Amino acid sequence: MPSNAPTAFADLLAKCERSALHLEMRDVYAVDKEKGPFAEWQAGFRPDPTDRATWWRPWLDLVAETVGRGVVIRRARIVSEPVSEYIRYEHSGTFTNIAAGEQVRWLPRRQASDISLPGNDFWLFDDRLVRWNHFGGDGSSQGPEHTTDSTAVKLCGKAFEAVWDRGIPHDQYDIR
Template sequence: MPSSGPTKFADLLARCERSAVHLEMRDVYAVDQEKGPFAEWRNGFRHDPADRTSWWRPWLDLVAEAVGRGVVIRRARIVSEPVSEYIRFEHSGTFTNIAAGEQVRWLPRRRASDIALPGNDFWLLDDRLVRWNHFAGDGSSQGPEHTTDPSTVKLCGEAFETVWDRGVPHDQYEIR
């Protein structure tokens, strides 16, 4: 049964035991915590691979902690090509996610046409809980929703695995 619940993602990830997979399907996001970094990137800022203290916190700490406990974290992004400016921003900083322990793959949207995909981005935690990420047309967050409905969990799991299997590992994906 769906719920909007007050559970913070950090709490959900802290309880995760085996796997956390994330499917992103938008070409533009306008979430509050990225507005400053995106503007800085547009003005020429790039993360220094040698300066880990300047990277996105606390997210990377959450990832590193979960991976350290044995949780496998995978992120797949379905993107239109040529990619949007926002996707260029995401791609340029993804090495920080990988350094924290995430695995990331990219799938050109034209290669996803025959995949049964859910209508929203999601996290699937331990193959039991789906956390939907709802967005408005402008990319702003409209809040999360959670479900443990078995058919929804199955849809999300199968969709993610298909995207993952077709996806290109981050270090091999070339921005077009």
């Protein structure tokens, strides 16, 4: 059943036992927390691979702790090509996600045309709970929604695995 009960994302990962899957399908996000870092990236800032203290916190600490408990975190991104400036930004910083323990793949949108996809980005936790990420037309976050509905869980699981199977591992995806 859909629920808008405020569940902190960190709590969802803390309860996760096996897997957390994230499918991203937008070419631009205007999430408030990312406006500063995106603007800094546009101005030339790049995270230093040797200086973990400059990386995105507390997200990466949360990922590392979760992966350390044995949970597999996989992220797949469906992207239009040529990629948007925002996707270039995400791609340039994804090494930090991988260093924290996430597995990341990229799928050109043209290769996803015959995959049945849900209408929103999502997280799927332990094949039991979906957290929809709703966005406005301008890319702004419109808040999450949670469901344990078996139809939604199955759709998300199948969609994610289809994208993952076709996806290109981060270290092999050339955005040029």
